[in-house]
Amino acid sequence: MMSLNYANIFLWGFIATVFLTTLMAAGQGLGLSRMSLQYMLGTLFTADRNRAMAIGFTFHFVNGWLFALFYALVFESLGKSNWWLGAMIGLGQGLTVLIALMPILPALHPRMASEHHGPDPTRQLEPPGFMALNYGRQTPLITLFAHVVYGAILGGFYQLAGTAL
Amino acid sequence: MHNMNSESNSPKIGDYGIIGNCRSVALISRTGSIDWLCWPRFDSPSLFGALLDRNIGGRFAIRPTGQYTSTRRYVGDTNVLETTFQTETGIVRLLDLMPVDSEENKRHTLWAAHQILRIIECVEGEVEIEVLCVPRPDYGRKQPRLRYRGALGFYFEDRGNAFILRSEIQLMLSVDHAEVVGRCVLQAGERRRISAVYSAGEPAFIPPLGEFAEHRLQATLRWWEAWAARFTYDGPYREAVMRSALCLKLMSYAPSGAMIAAPTTSLPEKIGGVRNWDYRYCWLRDASLTLQSLFDLGYRQEAEAFMSWLLHASQMSQPELHILYDVHGETHLPEQELDHLDGFAGSRPVRIGNDARKQLQLDIYGEVLDAVYEFVCRGGRLDRATARMLKGFGKTVCQRWQEPDEGIWEIRGERLHHTYSKAMCWVALDRLIKLHEQGHLRIPLELFTHTRAAIRAMIERHGYNESLQSYVSVFDGDDVDASLLLLARYGYADPGAMRIRQTCALIHQRLGRDGLLYRYLAENDGLPPGEGAFGICSFWAVDCKALQGDVAGASELFEHILSYANDLGLLAEEVDPETGTLLGNFPQAFTHVGLIDAALSIARANQGKLREPGAEQTKMTGAKL
Numbered sequence: 001m002m003s004l005n006y007a008n009i010f011l012w013g014f015i016a017t018v019f020l021t022t023l024m025a026a027g028q029g030l031g032l033s034r035m036s037l038q039y040m041l042g043t044l045f046t047a048d049r050n051r052a053m054a055i056g057f058t059f060h061f062v063n064g065w066l067f068a069l070f071y072a073l074v075f076e077s078l079g080k081s082n083w084w085l086g087a088m089i090g091l092g093q094g095l096t097v098l099i100a101l102m103p104i105l106p107a108l109h110p111r112m113a114s115e116h117h118g119p120d121p122t123r124q125l126e127p128p129g130f131m132a133l134n135y136g137r138q139t140p141l142i143t144l145f146a147h148v149v150y151g152a153i154l155g156g157f158y159q160l161a162g163t164a165l
Numbered sequence: 166m167h168n169m170n171s172e173s174n175s176p177k178i179g180d181y182g183i184i185g186n187c188r189s190v191a192l193i194s195r196t197g198s199i200d201w202l203c204w205p206r207f208d209s210p211s212l213f214g215a216l217l218d219r220n221i222g223g224r225f226a227i228r229p230t231g232q233y234t235s236t237r238r239y240v241g242d243t244n245v246l247e248t249t250f251q252t253e254t255g256i257v258r259l260l261d262l263m264p265v266d267s268e269e270n271k272r273h274t275l276w277a278a279h280q281i282l283r284i285i286e287c288v289e290g291e292v293e294i295e296v297l298c299v300p301r302p303d304y305g306r307k308q309p310r311l312r313y314r315g316a317l318g319f320y321f322e323d324r325g326n327a328f329i330l331r332s333e334i335q336l337m338l339s340v341d342h343a344e345v346v347g348r349c350v351l352q353a354g355e356r357r358r359i360s361a362v363y364s365a366g367e368p369a370f371i372p373p374l375g376e377f378a379e380h381r382l383q384a385t386l387r388w389w390e391a392w393a394a395r396f397t398y399d400g401p402y403r404e405a406v407m408r409s410a411l412c413l414k415l416m417s418y419a420p421s422g423a424m425i426a427a428p429t430t431s432l433p434e435k436i437g438g439v440r441n442w443d444y445r446y447c448w449l450r451d452a453s454l455t456l457q458s459l460f461d462l463g464y465r466q467e468a469e470a471f472m473s474w475l476l477h478a479s480q481m482s483q484p485e486l487h488i489l490y491d492v493h494g495e496t497h498l499p500e501q502e503l504d505h506l507d508g509f510a511g512s513r514p515v516r517i518g519n520d521a522r523k524q525l526q527l528d529i530y531g532e533v534l535d536a537v538y539e540f541v542c543r544g545g546r547l548d549r550a551t552a553r554m555l556k557g558f559g560k561t562v563c564q565r566w567q568e569p570d571e572g573i574w575e576i577r578g579e580r581l582h583h584t585y586s587k588a589m590c591w592v593a594l595d596r597l598i599k600l601h602e603q604g605h606l607r608i609p610l611e612l613f614t615h616t617r618a619a620i621r622a623m624i625e626r627h628g629y630n631e632s633l634q635s636y637v638s639v640f641d642g643d644d645v646d647a648s649l650l651l652l653a654r655y656g657y658a659d660p661g662a663m664r665i666r667q668t669c670a671l672i673h674q675r676l677g678r679d680g681l682l683y684r685y686l687a688e689n690d691g692l693p694p695g696e697g698a699f700g701i702c703s704f705w706a707v708d709c710k711a712l713q714g715d716v717a718g719a720s721e722l723f724e725h726i727l728s729y730a731n732d733l734g735l736l737a738e739e740v741d742p743e744t745g746t747l748l749g750n751f752p753q754a755f756t757h758v759g760l761i762d763a764a765l766s767i768a769r770a771n772q773g774k775l776r777e778p779g780a781e782q783t784k785m786t787g788a789k790l
Contacts, residue, residue: 028480028481031481031482031483032481033481034477034480034481034494048548049548049550049551050548050549050550053550113419113420113421114420115188115205115206115278115365115420116271116276116278116420117268117419117420118186118187118188118265118418118419118420119186119187119265119388119392119414119417119419120267120268120419121417121419121422121464121466121467121469121470126420126421126474126477126493126494127420129493130366134493134494134495135493136481136494136495137495137497
């Protein structure tokens with residue numbers, strides 16, 4: 001029977017998500033990528049940019065906690081946790097997002113255009129394409145790095161909290 | 166007269182027609198040969214590239230085997246191209262299209278992501294026709310080995326991308342499996358369909374022929390006719406403006422709203438010359454004119470999509486703007502020379518990518534912010550992030566306007582203080598100040614107002630030559646260039662002001678040739694001399710005359726320039742005034758934007774209206790960016 005430390009999951013899930021969000025935002029601010037997970041999530045619910053950012057931000061943090069819970073389950077099932085294990089899971093998550101999720105996102109997202117779209121004009125969200133390369137050449141690197149950091153924080157601090165093993 | 170062995174006779178640039186689906190286009194010659202096609206999108210490597218190398222580029226031709234003459238037209242107000250071949254034994258008609266339909270209709274049936282449909286019909290007598298399909302992916306660098314898969318057609322795969330050709334004419338593989346060829350005799354009333362599809366990294370769609378293909382033709386005709394029915398312009402030269410709108414639509418990239426400059430690369434500005442550039446990207450220059458043209462013709466959705474792309478693309482480079490972007494806003498577009506290609510009519514090098522991306526062109530800020538201002542004046546709204554970004558552009562202008570730049574003509578040489586660049590910096594701040602005054606955003610008003618005044622003072626002191634009584638290309642210089650025609654267009658100066666009138670007169674005197682205008686003459690641009698008169702500059706001259714109230718002169722000049730369009734109403738970037746030959750990349754979006762804008766200016770002048778920035782405040786829909 002696994003015994004999860006929900007307080008730690010909540011705390012470190014929040015901190016890891018802050019780091020992930022900050023790194024992705026830094027990528028945008030530095031002109032390396034246009035990928036905004038908050039915006040993409042928020043526009044699932046509304047076309048209003050300002051509201052989308054607020055909704056997306058909230059949704060993104062809830063996602064961050066849910067994924068922290070998933071990471072904790074993995075740590076518990078493996079019977080160990082450390083920063084590099086967390087980083088590896090983060091890498092896997094980042095790759096899944098980039099390779100599997102991004103190309104099919106236009107089919108799932110109600111406000112996202114697809115590469116098959118046209119000639120009807122669109123003011124919808126630009127499709128990310130394979131590895132989200134449409135949002136800038138550096139996007140895959142930034143996304144992977146942010147997810148690796150997210151996983152490393154969870155793995156490292158879940159271990160320190162002593163809930164594993 | 167043409168015949169099937171006329172491959173060695175290179176077509177002229179104006180010999181091509183264009184079909185497309187707002188993601189890619191094909192250029193088709195008078196002889197029924199698709200000589201340029203880049204799949205899956207405009208700037209992908211070519212699959213058929215005979216346009217740039219008759220031997221290794223690849224082509225897809227359908228035409229009579231004997232001697233023939235051909236005529237062309239578009240089917241009504243659509244982008245379905247019809248080529249009619251008249252032979253000694255009969256007449257055949259070839260329809261070429263990229264099937265399109267509405268997103269709603271596409272949900273109900275499977276669609277190929279990328280398809281060309283060709284339908285040939287004998288309308289009189291009997292005619293032997295030939296089919297030749299020679300795909301050469303990656304700009305002719307690859308020679309695929311085609312396979313025949315029975316009812317599934319001819320096929321090859323290249324790095325996960327599949328090409329399929331199906332035909333109602335019996336075809337066969339060449340000995341080396343590199344070509345598909347076939348011949349048949351068609352009697353009057355007989356009709357055959359041939360279709361090619363391309364799949365990028367997903368299961369390919371096998372294109373049905375027969376009735377299914379006929380339904381696709383009808384759907385495509387209906388879609389274009391419905392699109393054309395939204396055309397609201399009812400002024401002079403309606404037909405030419407409509408064709409320009411249809412052409413412009415083909416150069417928009419529907420998934421993002423971007424507008425490319427032209428669908429070709431390296432069509433020469435001088436036959437045999439080196440001024441060969443890749444235009445399959447999106448220049449922010451002319452953003453304002455493009456936006457106004459789309460709005461004024463009734464294509465609000467396209468205008469809003471373009472505006473959305475423009476602001477989205479510029480997010481990555483903010484608070485600075487780049488010169489050009491790809492259809493998704495990428496700015497890393499390194500220039501390469503393709504040495505293995507002969508080039509159009511021997512014009513080498515063939516280039517892909519564009520190093521103009523590295524240049525500083527300060528006028529971009531004025532053009533983008535003028536477009537934003539037009540958008541807002543027509544009911545668009547700005548969200549907080551966009552407003553912050555625009556303010557950032559204004560601050561960049563305040564910081565950088567005193568720097569020399571490469572200027573609007575992208576001269577690959579020493580940076581200079583271009584008068585037009587400074588004037589567009591003035592326009593940028595002017596539009597931001599107006600947006601602030603109207604409550605759409607907040608800016609450091611004192612800084613922007615002070616800088617705007619300083620720019621004007623500098624232009625009037627150094628950009629105007631008292632002895633010539635004209636504005637000049639570069640500060641303290643004595644040459645003029647055609648960009649100065651736009652000073653009145655963008656509201657920097659009154660079109661009737663003496664300084665503007667005298668500048669226009671000097672530009673015509675120095676740069677005019679047989680009713681056309683060169684963009685500049687004297688400037689040392691670091692390249693061997695020789696290029697044509699610039700299409701859009703010639704239309705700017707029409708606009709200038711219309712703004713000054715000379716409607717008759719503007720109309721006469723407009724008709725003269727229009728006479729250089731090809732038989733389909735399409736224009737390239739340039740025209741050789743001596744021979745009337747079209748030069749440069751083709752068809753050129755901005756030449757057609759110039760045509761539309763000039764016609765609209767004549768229409769306004771006819772009605773006694775003068776254009777002012779943001780004057781067309783109609784249809785407040787509240788579209789938000």
